[in-house]
Amino acid sequence: MSDGAEARTARSPVLELSGITKTFPGVIANDDISFTLNEGEIHCLLGENGAGKSTLMNVVFGLYQPNSGTIRVRGQEVSFESSADAIARGIGMVHQHFQLVSVFTVTENVMLGDEVTKGGGLVLDTDRARQRIREVSQLYGLNVDPDARVGDLSVGEQQRVELVKALFRDADILVLDEPTAVLTPGEVDEFFGVVRNLVDQGKSIVFITHKLREVLAVADRITVIRNGKVAGDADPGVATQQSLANLMVGRDVVFQVEKSPASPGGVAAKVEHLRVDDERGLRAVDDLSFEVRAGEIFGVAGVQGNGQRELVEAMTGMRPIVSGRVEMLGQDVTSARPRRIAELGVGHIPEDRSRHGLVTEFSITDNLVLNRYHHAPFARRFIRQRGAMAEHALELVQQFDVRTPGVDVEVGTLSGGNQQKVIVARELSRNIRVLVVAQPTRGLDVGSIEFIHQQIIALRDEGGAVLLVSAELDEILSLADRIGVLFRGRLAGTFDAADATREQLGYLMATGGELTAEQAP
Amino acid sequence: MTSDPDNLNQRIDRAGGRVRAAVLETFRLQPLLIPFYALVLAVLIGGVLIALVGVNPFEAYWALLRGMFGNGDRLAGSIARSVPFIGSALALAFAFRAGLFNIGAEGQLLVGGVLAAWVGTWAWIADVPGFFAVVLMVLAGLMGGAFWGGIPGVLRAKTGAHEVISTIMLNSIALFFIRWMVNSRNPVVLRDVASTVPRTEPVADNALLPKIVDSSPPVHFGLFLLIGASVLAAFILNRTIFGFEVATVGANADAATYAGMNVNRVIIVVMAVSGSFAGLSGASEVAGTAGFFQPGFFLAMGFDGIAIALLARVNPYAIIPAALLWGSMLNGASLMQQEADVSVDVVRIIQALVLLFVAADAIVRYVFRVKVVEDTYGSVLRGSSGA
Numbered sequence: 084m085s086d087g088a089e090a091r092t093a094r095s096p097v098l099e100l101s102g103i104t105k106t107f108p109g110v111i112a113n114d115d116i117s118f119t120l121n122e123g124e125i126h127c128l129l130g131e132n133g134a135g136k137s138t139l140m141n142v143v144f145g146l147y148q149p150n151s152g153t154i155r156v157r158g159q160e161v162s163f164e165s166s167a168d169a170i171a172r173g174i175g176m177v178h179q180h181f182q183l184v185s186v187f188t189v190t191e192n193v194m195l196g197d198e199v200t201k202g203g204g205l206v207l208d209t210d211r212a213r214q215r216i217r218e219v220s221q222l223y224g225l226n227v228d229p230d231a232r233v234g235d236l237s238v239g240e241q242q243r244v245e246l247v248k249a250l251f252r253d254a255d256i257l258v259l260d261e262p263t264a265v266l267t268p269g270e271v272d273e274f275f276g277v278v279r280n281l282v283d284q285g286k287s288i289v290f291i292t293h294k295l296r297e298v299l300a301v302a303d304r305i306t307v308i309r310n311g312k313v314a315g316d317a318d319p320g321v322a323t324q325q326s327l328a329n330l331m332v333g334r335d336v337v338f339q340v341e342k343s344p345a346s347p348g349g350v351a352a353k354v355e356h357l358r359v360d361d362e363r364g365l366r367a368v369d370d371l372s373f374e375v376r377a378g379e380i381f382g383v384a385g386v387q388g389n390g391q392r393e394l395v396e397a398m399t400g401m402r403p404i405v406s407g408r409v410e411m412l413g414q415d416v417t418s419a420r421p422r423r424i425a426e427l428g429v430g431h432i433p434e435d436r437s438r439h440g441l442v443t444e445f446s447i448t449d450n451l452v453l454n455r456y457h458h459a460p461f462a463r464r465f466i467r468q469r470g471a472m473a474e475h476a477l478e479l480v481q482q483f484d485v486r487t488p489g490v491d492v493e494v495g496t497l498s499g500g501n502q503q504k505v506i507v508a509r510e511l512s513r514n515i516r517v518l519v520v521a522q523p524t525r526g527l528d529v530g531s532i533e534f535i536h537q538q539i540i541a542l543r544d545e546g547g548a549v550l551l552v553s554a555e556l557d558e559i560l561s562l563a564d565r566i567g568v569l570f571r572g573r574l575a576g577t578f579d580a581a582d583a584t585r586e587q588l589g590y591l592m593a594t595g596g597e598l599t600a601e602q603a604p
Numbered sequence: 605m606t607s608d609p610d611n612l613n614q615r616i617d618r619a620g621g622r623v624r625a626a627v628l629e630t631f632r633l634q635p636l637l638i639p640f641y642a643l644v645l646a647v648l649i650g651g652v653l654i655a656l657v658g659v660n661p662f663e664a665y666w667a668l669l670r671g672m673f674g675n676g677d678r679l680a681g682s683i684a685r686s687v688p689f690i691g692s693a694l695a696l697a698f699a700f701r702a703g704l705f706n707i708g709a710e711g712q713l714l715v716g717g718v719l720a721a722w723v724g725t726w727a728w729i730a731d732v733p734g735f736f737a738v739v740l741m742v743l744a745g746l747m748g749g750a751f752w753g754g755i756p757g758v759l760r761a762k763t764g765a766h767e768v769i770s771t772i773m774l775n776s777i778a779l780f781f782i783r784w785m786v787n788s789r790n791p792v793v794l795r796d797v798a799s800t801v802p803r804t805e806p807v808a809d810n811a812l813l814p815k816i817v818d819s820s821p822p823v824h825f826g827l828f829l830l831i832g833a834s835v836l837a838a839f840i841l842n843r844t845i846f847g848f849e850v851a852t853v854g855a856n857a858d859a860a861t862y863a864g865m866n867v868n869r870v871i872i873v874v875m876a877v878s879g880s881f882a883g884l885s886g887a888s889e890v891a892g893t894a895g896f897f898q899p900g901f902f903l904a905m906g907f908d909g910i911a912i913a914l915l916a917r918v919n920p921y922a923i924i925p926a927a928l929l930w931g932s933m934l935n936g937a938s939l940m941q942q943e944a945d946v947s948v949d950v951v952r953i954i955q956a957l958v959l960l961f962v963a964a965d966a967i968v969r970y971v972f973r974v975k976v977v978e979d980t981y982g983s984v985l986r987g988s989s990g991a
Binding site: 399431449456465466 | 843844845846847848851852855856858859860861862863864865866
């Protein structure tokens with residue numbers, strides 16, 4: 084397959100992997116993978132979470148040593164003991180989680196580990212480094228201010244600092260691990276511009292992602308990885324989202340979730356004139372009112388940082404309410420404790436899996452009873468009942484298709500999709516009538532997204548009220564029955580899903596529509 | 605069957621490895637391997653030190669060993685010296701599970717001990733049945749420790765003040781305030797004016813804990829109280845819903861809030877319970893060993909508790925043998941000094957080395973080729989505590 088691709092692009096290969104196998108105890112992360120990156124191309128490495136993409140690139144970057152297989156850089160066989168070796172060969176990597184010191188300036192961060200010095204190596208030559216950062220930044224259109232403090236920069240800007248770091252070290256093979264996972268839709272487009280510019284300047288790029296839309300937008304070539312093996316190559320000119328998804332998951336994937344029309348009942352959750360502040364004491368939710376009825380999904384769309392997190396936390400008792408009222412299932416739960424709200428029959432799938440939703444060093448079993456550990460049958464009086472908990476866990480793991488070697492496994496060792504399934508299983512297996520769910524499928528692969536969407540719709544069909552907060556417009560459009568757009572803590576508009584269009588929602592997300600028009604002088 | 609000797613050796617090695625692995629697995633000893641090897645290494649280095657001051661290390665260690673367990677009286681004395689360390693070590697270990705670093709066992713011991721001594725000198729205590737008198741004194745110790753441990757808990761929960769700072773401060777407050785109460789002749793607060801050394805009045809005879817062995821120091825009923833406390837601590841942490849809340853708060857306080865747990869309440873209760881373990885040690889020493897209170901009894905006992913808890917990898921059961929080792933080494937040191945003319949401080953050096961090697965376990969792993977096994981407490985000594 085790859086022979087065809089190479090013949091088409093007459094460029095010379097800069098990075099060749101052949102027969103790379105990397106095993107961890109009990110897991111074959113990479114199984115005989117071969118992969119070629121040609122000069123001046125963007126080669127997308129596509130695969131579900133846990134497919135082995137990141138492992139492969141960590142091998143390339145010298146962070147892991149492969150069990151077998153060879154790596155060639157510009158035709159020369161290499162063996163990397165550490166990332167320093169890889170950097171010396173001109174390989175740069177931008178990790179999904181940035182490796183930046185937030186209290187340092189851009190210059191200090193870029194120099195870290197590759198200090199520019201004067202005076203016999205004793206004094207930092209910040210001026211020279213700053214100058215070089217300016218040059219790099221200008222050459223590749225990265226627009227980075229060398230004197231800015233990294234903590235003050237937006238996520239998109241921090242990512243460009245990471246790129247500068249790699250380019251500063253003369254990298255010409257760049258590995259970008261899930262670079263768009265942290266970006267807003269606008270930033271993604273901007274980022275693609277940066278990437279294309281890099282390629283125009285002669286860099287070669289490995290772009291790791293699991294987002295199909297992006298692959299088709301940016302790739303010159305595509306390699307799909309499934310279960311640690313190459314599942315196939317694809318040509319972005321011919322491939323469709325459907326064909327890539329099928330290759331990635333290994334079966335036909337349903338994109339549009341099967342959904343019957345909603346049959347809304349009485350009001351299950353109600354928010355009236357709600358005002359909530361964020362950590363800095365700034366108003367994040369401002370005079371917000373809406374209702375969610377039983378048997379419907381109310382989707383809250385919006386660019387992240389417009390009060391979504393504060394709204395969800397205020398509704399579930401995790402954040403103090405400045406003024407206004409929250410009502411759940413007919414009860415006033417304004418400023419109630421999380422436990423009271425949960426035990427009324429309100430489920431909560433939080434935005435941040437590993438911070439709120441799970442205790443990553445606990446077993447699956449413990450995480451599945453995280454908010455019910457004190458109730459029968461999991462506890463009698465004050466003693467925890469291990470048998471009942473284990474039984475419960477085995478049942479849910481099966482029912483919710485959590486892929487794991489056992490229920491005693493630490494949740495932190497599971498892939499993101501399986502971690503999320505543990506949370507979904509815990510919340511949906513409780514007797515809930517309202518579900519507040521934030522970013523339920525962020526960072527997940529297609530297979531898990533499909534499964535979780537089906538579960539949410541099943542809850543609705545059984546008469547549950549769902550408040551769905553998501554930054555993914557596609558998710559809102561395919562799941563919600565009614566849609567509200569949150570802009571600066573207020574609703575910029577509410578629509579029936581049937582009447583809403585992508586363009587209209589996107590416009591409101593970006594501008595706030597009449598909300599800002601009326602504020603204008 | 606092959607007769608190739610190399611092959612046979614390999615097989616024996618492998619079989620030996622399997623047996624060893626099975627034993628470690630069965631008794632869950634893996635986490636205790638490092639402390640054990642650390643002790644071996646510390647003793648070796650201590651031996652070199654002893655040789656350097658011109659004494660035969662085998663003679664010195666033989667004296668130390670006989671000082672620790674040489675005869676019945678020595679053995680009993682060693683056990684008796686070890687008992688209070690159990691409580692002060694539990695004070696650290698229990699709070700540690702909630703991600704809190706309770707450095708305040710020293711102060712909690714003092715407050716528990718002085719409160720128990722004060723209750724024991726109440727006039728009417730002498731008239732109640734011995735059982736009630738003892739229970740009252742022990743309760744006073746528990747409550748004193750709980751109070752002194754609860755203060756940093758409240759400060760942490762309500763103001764965010766870090767418990768390491770506040771417990772250290774409270775140690776000094778307890779030490780100097782109690783020392784004043786016991787020293788002062790004008791006004792007389794707790795001082796026994798008939799005594800030439802500063803101490804409290806003796807507690808009523810019926811409030812004394814029964815002695816089991818009349819060694820020096822005596823083994824008294826406090827041994828069972830503190831072993832019971834270890835079992836209770838393990839039970840609470842591992843089996844109860846409160847223990848689950850403690851572990852959740854320790855591992856991820858945000859997730860605990862999400863799960864509906866009252867994080868502040870857990871922090872306060874954990875610190876109070878931790879303090880009560882130290883307070884129990886204080887009361888048991890007053891009611892079992894001395895019969896009165898003197899601040900000097902508890903010198904460094906709280907801080908040694910920290911070392912013991914870390915040596916036991918904050919496992920409540922492992923604290924019992926760790927405390928026994930600690931206390932008996934201190935007890936044996938005197939005989940080593942008498943017979944081999946080696947300062948008792950050598951024992952202190954060995955203890956410090958043990959702790960150093962446990963903390964810097966990479967050294968032990970390298971010397972003894974121990975594989976890395978991450979247990980729940982693995983991060984404790986490397987300073988990445990959840991606090």
